[in-house]
Every structure is written in C-alpha cells, then in structure tokens.
Amino acid sequence: MPNSPDPIEILIRRLQRSAGLETSELAELRNLPVDVHDVAKNETLAHEGERVEQCILLLEGFLIRFQHTRDGKRQILSFYVPGDIPDLQTLHLPTMDHSLATITPARIGRIPHKAMRELCHRNRRVADALWRETLIDAAVARTWVRCVGRLTAHARVAHMLCELHARLDAVGLGEDPVPMPITQADFGDAMGLSVVQINRTLRDLREEGLITLHRREMIVHDLPRLHHAAEFDPLYLHLDTRQRR
Amino acid sequence: MPNSPDPIEILIRRLQRSAGLETSELAELRNLPVDVHDVAKNETLAHEGERVEQCILLLEGFLIRFQHTRDGKRQILSFYVPGDIPDLQTLHLPTMDHSLATITPARIGRIPHKAMRELCHRNRRVADALWRETLIDAAVARTWVRCVGRLTAHARVAHMLCELHARLDAVGLGEDPVPMPITQADFGDAMGLSVVQINRTLRDLREEGLITLHRREMIVHDLPRLHHAAEFDPLYLHLDTRQRR
DNA sequence: CGCTAGTTTGAAAAAACTCAATTGGCGTGG
C-alpha cells in the first residue's frame, strides 16, 4: 500500500471543512496519538454490543456499518470513505449498536477516546467540529431512511451513487473514474433490495446513459440527470458552510 | 391544556438519564431562557431548508420529523415524545435538512442557540450530555433504516410500536393505556408502507393478541412477544448507562 | 487452468400497492 499522508492531516482537512480552526488548535490536533494499521478486506473492526475505547479514522479503503436481522439478512447503514471517522459516536456511546467492517483492504488510524475527550475538554472549538461531524453522520442516516422508505428502486440506487460521488468528490476522489469497490450484493443490503433488482436497476441506469459501473470503478456520464433521477439534494451532507438553496 | 411542570426540569430529567450532573450545573441549566408556546395540531414548526436560531424542547404532545419525495409522498424520519429535543442538531447544523411538525396539539419550549452554545462552552459536562442526546437520535435513525430496509411489514410495525413504547416508558408514559395519537397514514409514512398495509398489519397484531390500538391509545397485551415479533433490542436507545446484554 | 467471487438473465411466487367503496367516530352547527 502506498504511503499515506500524515493521518492527522487527513483529520485536519476534514474538520477544516467547516471549523476554521486556528494554528494553536491544529497543533493540539497534531499531538493526538494515532495508531496506524492495515486491515484486510472483509474484516470486522467492531461488533454490535461491543464496548470500544478508541475511534477509527479511515485513511484508505472503504468501510461499512451494518446490522443483521434474525434470519441473517444484513442491512448496511452507511458506507465510509477515506477521511471519515466511522465510529465517532462511541466517544459518548461506547457500546456499539451496529458492526463495522472493511469491504476493501483498508488503512485505519486508531485514536484513543481518552485523548480525544481530553482534547475536547481543553478545546471547545475542536469539540464542536467533532460534534458537527457526528451530526452530519446522523443527517446521512435520516436521508437514507427516506431513500429506502419512499423512493423507487431506480431512484434509490441512483441516490446512493450520488451520495457516494458527492462524498468522494469532497475528498478529491470524485474525478472519473470514481472508485466504487462495492459489490451488487452490498448495494442491495444498503438499499433494502435484492441483488437481482440491483443488477437490473444498474443496467437501466447504464442504458439511460447515466453511469457505467465496471471493475470497481464508476464513470458518471451525466451528473445532472443522475441527480434528477435520484431526487438528490446535497444539502443534507452539509459539505460546506455557505448557505445554499 | 393542563399546567406542565417547569420546562427546564423536563430537560434536566432527560439529561440526568446519563450525565449525573452536579448542583452547580443544574443551576446553570435553570438559568436557560425558555419561551413556552402552545401549538395546534398539524402545524409545521420548521421547514426543510430553513435556518433556525433556537432549539425546541417538547413538553407535551407528539411531533414528527419528515422529508418529501418529488411526487409528494412523505417519509417520517422520527417521532418525538415529551422530553425530546427534536432539533438539537441545529445547534451545529442550523440549516434544516427536513421539516418538523406537530401531529397533536403540543406545548413546546424554545431555547435560543446562543444561550445553549454559551452554556456548552462554559460547561463541558452539559455539552457532552447534549452531544450524547444527538447521538441517540442518530442511533434511532440508523435502526430505522434497518427496520424499513430489511424487516417484513409485520416486524416493521411491531418494531415501531416497541420503540415508541420504550421511549414513552422512559418518560413515565408507558403504562396501559399508552398514548399513541398516530394515524395509520402516519405509521405508513414512517415505515415506508401504504395505509392499507398498515391497517392489515395492525389487525394481524391485534388478532395475535399482542396489542390493541383504539382511540389514540395502545394497550400492550404481551410485551415479550411483541418484542420478539419486532426483533426489538432496546440497546440502540441507550436508555441507561448500565451495561446490557 | 481451474476456482471463486461476482454478475447476469429468465421465470414463477410473494409482498405490497393502488383503486374504490364502505364504515365508524366525533365535533359542530342548526
């Protein structure tokens, strides 16, 4: 795996999306202890019910958060892309109410809760920036509910692709071809659809000239029409602080 | 409408679920300015896209949070019961990415963001307790995704009833008959089902001897079997800090 | 070169939706 940039710089870039932190605050962030690991594909990083003592900063690769049903079906609740902190909520809810797993080989940084809590208590602006990150994570989950509950299969799949594209774009991975190492089975478990339905929907989207998915990469042929098909409004991602709409 | 207890006491009781705040911190909370209003049924309190400057503390009645689809369908994202703070996330994401409305006559307290932010910056334990509340709200949304995405209609409806029961019970409203002023159309919009399907599912649950819904009240005949039918595990509500499971 | 994970397709079955009509409860105005 290629050398990543300094993990803390990835965190800083994320928080600077909204926070406008000062030099002294950046210095504090740079003092955080980060334990970097490489993890294979399909490894579970934290199990539902488990109590965790550190947060994960995703440096490279893709993660999913999921729950199971009694009959063994899986519901994916979010995808995580580089720069995300998938379990930041454990800072105040240390018991996992879902599981976290890799879907690609990944590089992660672990930061102990203790260090993060101390930093938050020393510096309210950093705390607020982190709080804000957890709120965006929540906004994504809410919009996911609308997507699964009320959109057609066609719009649902398009919506997920729009969201992933927007979030990847925000970390500089939005240029064609966009990395999209997500199997059709994963898409199905994310949108509450069967693999068969996902396959047919992706074929429709391809035949409409919106996107092509091939070899773990996506080419977006017509983003405005894809957005329209998905009823996608990026407001809920709160990607910048400037007022929209 | 009958006189409520002091609004701030309702907030304090909520935060004390987990926080164990000290006398001085309670005094600070009691200094928060709260503007109490009565609101009629079916009033929208905040619209998607709007920027808000205060938080709402729900004192009496039920609220919903929802989004629309292009063809006018509605997806309810959460129900709120007395004691909840339905838009606490606006403290750091002031632009609403969904709407908030009453489904019953309600009494609400409005607390300016400014006062809450100042309190949070003076007192990190209060800030952490509020942060934790927003994280639980997020956990509820995530579990809602699993519910809508992967459970059968039968389990979905049962799950929603379990959640409402558990949350109402946590604020002392869980004794039979449980207040449940939610129409079948609302249930449908919440679980991504049609009214017809909700009606038939509720009939099934009644015929199985699990619950009776009548005149805006619910009687729970067999809570353990209802939990089982719903695949309900209250872990995600993080209702107490003691370790479960 | 063969294995495996993932994709693709067809066809029948199941779940849920829509449409349409009816019923019931309750508040309001006469």
Next chain:
DNA sequence: CCACGCCAATTGAGTTTTTTCAAACTAGCG
C-alpha cells in the same frame, strides 16, 4: 339533541413491484 360533514379506519379486488430460485456466465487470481 340530532344531522351533517369530515377524518380516519376498514375491506375487497386487481395490479405492480420486488423477491426468490435456479442457472449460466465472466473475470481475476493463485
């Protein structure tokens, strides 16, 4: 006090969407 009107609940029936099952196909990888 009763009739009307409205909102909500209920039921039947036909249709649509999506699932399930089964099988074939493809591509990367050891």
